[in-house]
Amino acid sequence: MHDCPLPCLADHAPPKEAFGGWLSADRAPLPAANDEEGERLSSSLPEVIDAHVHLFPDPVFVALWRWFEQYGWPIRYKLMARDVVRFLLSRGVSRIVALHYAHKPGMARALNQFVAGLCQEEPRILGLATVLPGEPGAKEILAEAFGMGLRGVKLHCHVQCFSPDEESLHDVYEACVRANRPLVVHAGREPKSPAYKCDPYVLCSAERVERVLAEYPGLKLCVPHLGADEFDAYERLLERYDNLWLDTTMAMAEYFTGPAPLRLLHCRPERVLYGSDFPNVPYAWDREIKRLAALGMREEALAALVGGNAKRLYGSE
Structure with a gap:
């Protein structure tokens, strides 16, 4: 068990209704923020690794x-994969962790080959693989992806319509443990949208994630968006499990309704990563990193959050 070093903060646990239904039918699409963007990261920041960047082939990005424009929010940066990489690296981001996911059987191999090719072109990309849980040959698909140098796996419960504790995931978990590769899985309940083919509030819960953490203690599991919207539950999981990581993506940008879950940044500061969700954001590319930098964290804690923890998780030191 790891005790959180700070007293409870008034804004660490937003009421569930504040985050529930980020993309509810009566609110979607959400508005653009139209906030000011910086030309590059501040020179006062430690090394920044963006641990949550999406890279897809052009047709997948367009779709x-x-x-998003119909059911989510307006995309501010409609950049294709190589332009995404150039944009972030030219503005002071040191490295990026590239994520993608397959929404139907038969896509994963081509997506993995695409990202592996980008990594060969630009070594500052730490590319992850994907697979559709339960599709034939899942173990072989991941073995091939790891053989191409991909650093882990990305899954998305909402898009791929699975629960973290389903039997179909065992092959994925075992492959990651065997290869010592991290798994990033969007297992938080938000954003909930009626446009998904499944209900993330039925599929996802911190309790289901805990079953995975307990059954696979050798699995390095990272849950994006600080586990939104079950922030209290993920704080307890962080305290209890040494194989859990979280990333901040969009949860600290102050775009959605409700206060930011600051407590999670201090609970186990060595287990939280900065991520942006670029380019699929409705606000300035540097919005979230500016807010993190303005929190007044200790220098070593900020350095771990914005870069050091990603290095350790992905073995890129």
């Missing part, structure tokens, strides 16, 4: 943006 994804079409979905």
Whole structure:
């Protein structure tokens, strides 16, 4: 067990209704923020690794943006994969962790080959693989991806319609443990949208994630968005399990309704990573990193949050 070093903060646990239904039918699409963006990261920041960047082939990006504009929020940066990489690296981001996911059987190999090719072109990309849980040959798909140099796996419960504790995930978990590769899985309940083919509030819960953490103690599991919206539950999991990581993506940007879950940044500061969700954001590319930098964290804690923890998780030191 790891005790959180700070007293409870008034804003660490937003009421569930504040985050529930980020993409509810009566609110979607959400508005653009139209906030000011910086030309590059501040020179006062420690090394920044963006641990949550999406890279897809052009047609997949176009389809994804079409979905977001109808059901989510307007995409501010409609950049294709190589332009995404150039944009972030030219503005002071040291490295990026590239994420993608397959929404139907038969896509994963091509997506993995695409990202592996980008990594060969630009060594500052730490590319992850994907697979559709339960699809034939899942173990072989991941073995091939790891053989191409991909650093882990990305899954998305909402898009791929699975629960973290389903039997179909065992092959994925075992492959990650065997290869010592981290798994990033969007297992938080938000954003909930009626446009998904499944209900993330039925599929996802911190309790289901805990079953995985307990059954696979050798699995390095990272849950994005600080586990939104079950922040209290993920704080307890952080205290209890040494194989859990979280990333901040969009949860600290102050775009959605409700106060930011600051407590999670201090509970186990060595287990939280900065991520942006770039380019699929409705606000300035540096919005979240500016807010993190303004929190007044100790220098070593900020350095771990914005870069050091990603290095350790992905073995890129």
